[in-house]
Amino acid sequence: MTTTSPQANGSGNTATASGGAAIQERDRVTVRFAGDSGDGMQLAGNRFADATAVFGNDFSTLPDFPAEIRAPAGSLAGVSSFQISFSKHQIFTPGDEPDTLVAMNPAALKSHLAALTKGGLLVVNEDAFTSGNLKKANYPSNPLADGSLDDFRIIKAPITTAAIAAVEDLGLTTQNAERTKNFFALGLVYWLYDRDLEPTLDWIEQRFGRLPNIAEANRRALFAGHAYGETTEIADAHVRVPPAVLTPGEYRTITGNQALVLGLITASHLTDLELFYGSYPITPASDVLVELAALREFGVRTFQAEDEISAIGTAIGAAYGGGLGVTGTSGPGIALKSEALNLAVMTELPLLVLDVQRSGPSTGMPTKTEQTDLLQVMFGRNGESPLCVLAAKSPGDCFYMVLEAVRIAFQFVTPVVLLSDTYLANTAEPWPVPDINQLDKIDVPYRKLEHIDPEDFQPYARDPETLARMFVPPGTKGFEHRIGGLEKSDISGDVAYSPENHQRMTDLRGEKIRRIANFMPELEVDGPDSGDMLVLSWGSTYGAVFTAVNDAREAGHEIAHAHLQYLNPFPRNLGDIVSRYNKVLIPEANTGQLRMLIRANFLVDAQGYNEVTGQPLSARLLTEAIIKMASE
Amino acid sequence: MTTTSPQANGSGNTATASGGAAIQERDRVTVRFAGDSGDGMQLAGNRFADATAVFGNDFSTLPDFPAEIRAPAGSLAGVSSFQISFSKHQIFTPGDEPDTLVAMNPAALKSHLAALTKGGLLVVNEDAFTSGNLKKANYPSNPLADGSLDDFRIIKAPITTAAIAAVEDLGLTTQNAERTKNFFALGLVYWLYDRDLEPTLDWIEQRFGRLPNIAEANRRALFAGHAYGETTEIADAHVRVPPAVLTPGEYRTITGNQALVLGLITASHLTDLELFYGSYPITPASDVLVELAALREFGVRTFQAEDEISAIGTAIGAAYGGGLGVTGTSGPGIALKSEALNLAVMTELPLLVLDVQRSGPSTGMPTKTEQTDLLQVMFGRNGESPLCVLAAKSPGDCFYMVLEAVRIAFQFVTPVVLLSDTYLANTAEPWPVPDINQLDKIDVPYRKLEHIDPEDFQPYARDPETLARMFVPPGTKGFEHRIGGLEKSDISGDVAYSPENHQRMTDLRGEKIRRIANFMPELEVDGPDSGDMLVLSWGSTYGAVFTAVNDAREAGHEIAHAHLQYLNPFPRNLGDIVSRYNKVLIPEANTGQLRMLIRANFLVDAQGYNEVTGQPLSARLLTEAIIKMASE
């Protein structure tokens, strides 16, 4: 399904919408839907995102699930939320504080009110504010009645009863009737932000086509909510965010995990190798396995292993067989894979490891985000065990970083770790659909080696430029040889214990990874080339840091920003760049992992801005920190 | 068995020994025994070390085994060696190049000749230089005949035939008769270095008492070798190294692994807790398991687990139960344990992890040494997961560092990793036997907690000074509570997902480990307090670095030396110390792991001296490097 979105066409401050009420025009708005896990907030949020995409805004979303396990209905632990920020400009984060909060029950209100901007709009389902629910949310008195919400503009809507009323004559069970309340809320919010109902109606038809009663109920609830909006008395609740001026082209919505999946399928196509994905389910990486499993038609072999060790073992087997061997997991799984990953380092095999980081240590907070695996993937193996580490910076970038990781893995015959995280995995943004025919093929060097004279074959002889070893998978006559985890003799690959050889091989393994930098883009700096202050970031914080740097610039500070997608090796010019500024600030969602590497490598007194909260960095707080440091 | 060794009594340059030949006197001598794995070189070396201990020299030994698996007899891969250095002064390394090499076959000669000092003494078993053996050692011609050994002083002894002849009438099988050849060689070397035969004769009696024929054969071979020495024609082959002036007291010989075992038993005594040691066999840590298993009478529970994960799991269970829970392994095992170790970090349990490092990556060179697990134990876990890391500096120090590790684990209720390595594990040195009654008891804080009012108990409430949590093991009425790997609420320990709490707990876990520094000795500097150059070392390189620094000092350079036993946290004064010198050199048997931490923490331009050869650092090469840097 392809639709065409209108282009941004000038801007006025008010306009008149179909409903006849005055519409405020705004540059950017952030809305958060919050309710019980059973209230369908993720669904509502995703529908809103689709409608917003079709409308033509740039946008970014942030789903926030409760812990994996179901919590009791109405409890604080059971609150699920979905935030979306949309704008007439390009945006890079799902926003810090929402302008509008939809709270489907007291627990949702309690958990999320603190985030709402002062004077923001609060839409509450007053039906849910029963004494039982208030108690579950630890409210001593009803906040709708005790004046504690006076700082906000409130729409108290009887969402449950109105939704039930709207579907009354369809003969649904009470439970099913009540379930339509998210569509009622959605309809109301669509009115508030002048979204078109069409995309959602289409979706309802597609999804519930086979259950016409349910489809009809959802439609009715949506219309009823929309109609309810027109009756609202809040003066400036009707708002329009004009479409954004985006690079022309065909767009879709994408999350980081979806982009990983598409990247893998595309890499399989570009290498002309079948994809083998060995994985063991773990939040937030499981969906990569789940989505790939549904793509057998692309020759994808998914293997749900008995554990993470087996998962990487099978991927190593596939890589050894000459295929595109990939394994994916999250932090605890990386810990388990580390011994086998070391085998891939020693045997020098082209292996891709996806690490969708989550909050730790140990089981930690499985559904929350964090950038705390960088040092683990760098150093979490016995012996000197260098490998290549990349990190994606946005949901859509996950796609391109997979291609880059696969290119490096084959060109250098090395394992590569690609870091994503919970935030990237789940957040959605508009993404220009790439043209598969415009993407460069990925070279698979062993295809050429298989045709050389077997006499010239030595499994640990190396390409003089890349130091990639002569990797030839089984099956080729005359090239029979054995590899393994014991130290190998330079060139021949035989088992070797000599001190000199071990030193040489240690050096070669290190140098090979360093040489990747010769085949990587240099780091680009956004902003002044040198001067007072550089903000250096990596991974999923890109959006927040970009936003914060821009905000600080608008506050009058001249600040440079550079963002690392290559963590090991570093870009060739990184040392040069960090030495050109008086101050270097490294914001990270950890206690300073990149900072340690930068300080050790370049001896610059880089400072950290560190949040370890399980949440993506707050652009607002970071802006303050940047301004403070810039002003010092 | 306790004997008394004579004290050093002056020194002359020659003396007259019983044999009547002129005895050279020397300060220090290094001897290396090398032969086939089946030749009993480790046994011969160990007997020599015992005799040397009794004689009163200071000494240090270095066994070097072939890979774990048997290699074909006579092959290069099958060569096993044992080096011992002994001196009238205190010494700290087993010596770089031997003064004397005993080569039992061509392969041994081939592998070890390069190490022998120019003009050194070579004792060869000429019987073994058959054309078959020469071929296995890749010798195109017989080195005993082709003049290639002209740079050395040679004793060609028919060791095999002479040994067989000596035991002729005992009715042994040829194989058993031939097996006595190591005692013949030993007897010869005893004569060369004027060692007493008594301790070895005692040992033979003890060991082979039940096989009188074998005992007698070994005795005869020993005497025959000794007698053979008297006939030697090499002028200055008869050498005496006077006894060393050591601190008075009772001494024994100890290896690092033995010291770990004694440390654990002693810690069990000092905490008054039963020792539980969960482990999976792995070179070079297996012997700790094996030796502890033989000490059931001390209440030791060894548990040979099905793998390393189970091993640490059981140790965590024992620690959770309030016992002395310990697990031990080497690098690949640490990789496997990392996920569970993280559980111990999150649950904050007093756990001791022994890591006897070996050469990596992957299976690497299992019998060789390396210091390459430092960053793995620091960072090889998902999430921010700080724990305490210590490293022993000498075989005997392993004992004291176990006590220190256990003290910290209980005081701070935290996992502690103690690093040793293959070199420390196997090398032997004289060790003053500690008086068990002079060792401080180790406090077990939960013993006091169990008596408080249960109302006052909160599992994650903390001691204000150490930040240790209120750990109470199961069994105490009124304190029932649950812990686990999910993030915990500050104080209550309940499961918690709030961003603020996660930040607070992350900070608390970090701060707790940092506070250990307040309960640790400051780092001492040997040499000038500030100035041109500091050499900073850690772990098993202590002896080599100490020796090299002294040698450099003797060459006229004023150099300071500091050695770290505490790697995380660092001693409080470390930053101050490293900033007081113009140059900092960090020698390591890795590619610069401590160096990275020092540079990152203190922004000093520390340089590295790095060898990754599977061998202990060479004091000679290091001396050169120090002098070079000092002269720059």
Next chain:
Amino acid sequence: MVLHTPPSPELVENIIPIADEDLSRKDYASDVDTRWCPGCGDYSILAQMQRSLSNINVAPEKMVFVSGIGCSSRFPYYMNTYGMHSIHGRAPTIASGLKLSRPDLQVFVITGDGDALSIGGNHLLHVLRRNVDVKIFLFNNRIYGLTKGQYSPTSELGKVTKSSPVGTTERPLNPLSVALASEATFVARSYDTDPQHLQTTIEQAARHHGAAFVEILQNCNIFNDRAFADYTDREVRDERLLYLEHGQQMLFGENQDKGLAVSATGLRVVDAHGPDAGLILHHDATRPSPDVHQLLARCNYPEMPVPMGVIRQVTAPTYGDYLDGQIEVQKFKNRHDIAQLLKGRSTWQVE
């Protein structure tokens, strides 16, 4: 050389720590809100566990629940005892270390089909083989609940799940077979919707001296609803389940009109009133050889009735019995003098 140091008899007894006062089900319930989906089979298992413990009157401070990760593994939080919610698959190892170093504690392991048979399969095998005195309760819902619906090692071949959209490609394990091949001394099965049978089974496991393995069929109404309904539904139970009782004939059917007999190739169903009635087996859970137990373990619906209850319970010294016995014997035989140990085989004096 094979040494047999049979542990002294007083070590080989099963001692359950009993509370001083009379405790009710509620005393075993913690005040943490249960967090399972409404309708989940785990609720019933929790209730029966609390009832069983109160039936025995176990001292709560001596009870430790160790679990891995999964919906089922949240269990310890809801018990007012000691407990550890550990990491995925490793509960048997933690439980082993705990029990061996603290024989006074009663240690229960709670695990799921993924936790115990996928990532934790090896630890399960070895804890049973070693006969460490811990009781293992495997909540088998034939699915990964917590990670939202991927297949597990007990999911049927061809089953459509989140991670097998066109059906799985692997054959399931039979947990009882695996336990028997692991040389388990106690093997039983029960299910969530028969409270009385479940309570009895839990109590029998608790009273067993040695490692006990109990498979509990558990409905996950969200991701694998009615997985066992074909034979556990109230209406069909009598016909399709075989309730085993040690010493009793293996009879089933609404009127106990069918029974199991041995054939040359395994077990077969015979008419309890027919000519072969005499061949119907008596259940002997205590038979040392696990042969017949293996045959029972493999009885599956629809060909055969599904056995419930204690399939095997044999007496053998536990790992702890042997270990404690060795310590006792060695203490008796050898000096345990640390000063002497520190000196080692020989010392010398420097003066």
Next chain:
Amino acid sequence: MVLHTPPSPELVENIIPIADEDLSRKDYASDVDTRWCPGCGDYSILAQMQRSLSNINVAPEKMVFVSGIGCSSRFPYYMNTYGMHSIHGRAPTIASGLKLSRPDLQVFVITGDGDALSIGGNHLLHVLRRNVDVKIFLFNNRIYGLTKGQYSPTSELGKVTKSSPVGTTERPLNPLSVALASEATFVARSYDTDPQHLQTTIEQAARHHGAAFVEILQNCNIFNDRAFADYTDREVRDERLLYLEHGQQMLFGENQDKGLAVSATGLRVVDAHGPDAGLILHHDATRPSPDVHQLLARCNYPEMPVPMGVIRQVTAPTYGDYLDGQIEVQKFKNRHDIAQLLKGRSTWQVE
């Protein structure tokens, strides 16, 4: 929902890649020096493996040996084929990934009793359950050879080893029982000192379509000498071993004068010339139910003769058959258009 997509027949065939020219044993030997102790049973196994491959005339470039760590796991170095000496216990996982992505290769796993049953127990279980088409050869010497003599999961209870100076405290696993409980489709046993039987067994395993498990009793003359001598010594073999042949009666004894029959409680020995001779079983390796195979697996010396040969061999689609079948079917049913995939469910145009 359970979907059965039976793989198309041409996928379910066992195809061994055959060499163009006639190869002798030597062609399968690499030029690396073997590094086992003189007298080690591994030498014979190596020789028989080379002979078996030359009997089949496998194409060496299509053969891959994957091993773990242990003395036995050095095996691949000595074969002039492709090979990986991987890490401890994980060979089945690497072999699985290799075979599933490269169905054209013949993949053999070489492992030891520690490698396969201690650290690697879970992978063994799952590779067999999944019926991945790899052949697993477990060299059982009941000891850890490479690490110099600690006990293994097959060491006898009470055995004195380096790590059990006063005897072990744990009961051994029976590798065949474990393999059967893992739903293996091919289970066999042979031993190092019967070259002919070993060769035949290796060949039978190689020709099996699906996961094959072969336990090879192997003498470690250094750390556990004569572990199997009680029944494998030439003088006693005939009396104490039961050589199984599919379709043949289970007879043993110097004059084939004894046989095995089913009793109500398992198997028993009967006189082949006595009154119960008619009850002597015919060996049916292909019986779908593993019941009788389990009984055989548990026959142990001295009570019973020790079975050798193929205990079980049943036909079933492999994991790869199913997987490849799904790919084929889905390719047929769905568009595999990457451009379309990249677009996802819906797109919009910005102009």
